[in-house]
Amino acid sequence: MLSVIVDGIWREGDKSLAVRLIAENGEALPAWQPGAHIDVHLPCGVVRQYSLTGSCQDESYLICVGRETASRGGSRYVHDTLRPGQKLLVSAPRNLFPLLPAERVLLLAAGIGITPLYAMALQLKAAGTPFTLHYYVRNRESAAFARELSPFAECIIHTASPRTALAEHLPAAEAGLHAWICGPAGFMEKVREVATAKGWEDAQLHSEAFQPVAPLSCGETGEIFTVKLASTGERWPVPADKTIAQVLQANGVDVPLSCEMGICGACLTPVIDGVVDHRDSVQSEAEKSAVNQHVALCCSRSHSGELVIGL
Ligand code: FES
CATH class of the missing domain: 3.40.50.80 (Nucleotide-binding domain of ferredoxin-NADP reductase (FNR) module)
Structure with missing residues (x-):
């Protein structure tokens, strides 16, 4: 375990924060190669893995944390609470994604x-x-x-x-x-x-x-749920191996789709009732927890047995 100090935090794009970490003892941090990650032990009690980025020649570590994963707790802390000067514990770098020799x-x-x-x-x-x-x-x-x-x-x-x-x-x-x-x-x-x-x-x-949730698996909840159209009251079950969008299309409902990966926002649809299991990377934490929410039909699921959507 390495004791580090947050040396700087800055915006990278409008959704991410870069965080530079230096060794508390002033020495160079252990060397790493591209593809490596570190475990960051955050004071809020969670441990998150972040890829190291920037130049691997630097003696400090640079990570970049997107707000879109804030619902898992770690990036919410980084975005809302972490400050320069704060001390953290991190693991030594591990590399499960190495850059191998190639022409x-x-x-x-x-x-x-x-x-x-x-x-x-x-x-x-x-x-x-x-x-x-x-x-x-x-x-x-x-x-x-x-x-x-x-x-x-x-x-x-x-x-x-x-x-x-x-x-x-x-x-x-x-x-x-x-x-x-x-x-x-x-x-x-x-x-x-x-x-x-x-x-x-x-x-x-x-x-x-970079995120462990598989959009087409039932993930943590493992439940089949029902999607209901607010306009007509029609309801269909959403099995574990189908997205809401696929179920709607199979039943003749027009769904605007583009990326089908939760990164573009084309399929965001108002939620009328139910608890969304948000799995997209488009919406901010604030949007995902707002009173009036939207669901990404291409990848998100439901924590409640029924999800009523504004179609
Ligand atoms: S189609 Fe792009 S977020 Fe759903």
Whole structure:
């Protein structure tokens, strides 16, 4: 366990905070390589894993915390309470997502999934390894590290939905070309689907989910629930392997969809009654806990037995 001090906190895009940590004893913190993460023990009693980002040559650690995961407690604390000068305990870095030797590299990031890939981009640039970084965000204002990435011709920020854009951005498989992928589970599933269709082998695809919740699983609740339309009173069960959007479409209800990964907001629909199990990365914590809420039909589920929506 390492004792560190919060040396600085600043905005990265309009949804994330970067946090620089230095050793309390003034020495250099243990070395790390891109893809590594640390466990951060927050005074609110939770332990959260955050990817290290920025240059791995620095003697300090840099993490970036998105507000979209605030409902799990850790990022709410970071965004609302953590202050420069505060002491924290963190683990030594562990790397389950290492950047392996490759002739050419494709980096694919969505949302806060940029954090390990930004570190990889810096390392690849320094090593002279050819690479391209495609970074998918809802809008440019939400992009973290946009200023740092902008001088690099290899780094491209996209506001188009990765669901449609990936087919263009992901080239056919080539010997020596490897991809590192980080983002919501739905994003990585889509990348794998497109890559497989283009002949990529599993061994060429390296991925890490920044949030453990699988949009199509029942996750923590494991319950089937009913979705009800406020306009007509029609109700249908939502099984564990289907999204609300899929159930509605199967019953002839028009649902506006774009990313289908909880990152664009196209499917947000007013909630009339029920308790939403929010699984999207679009809404802030305040929006997810407001009196008048919206549900992302493409990925969110319900804690209550019935969810009445404004359709
Ligand atoms: S379709 Fe993008 S958040 Fe649901």
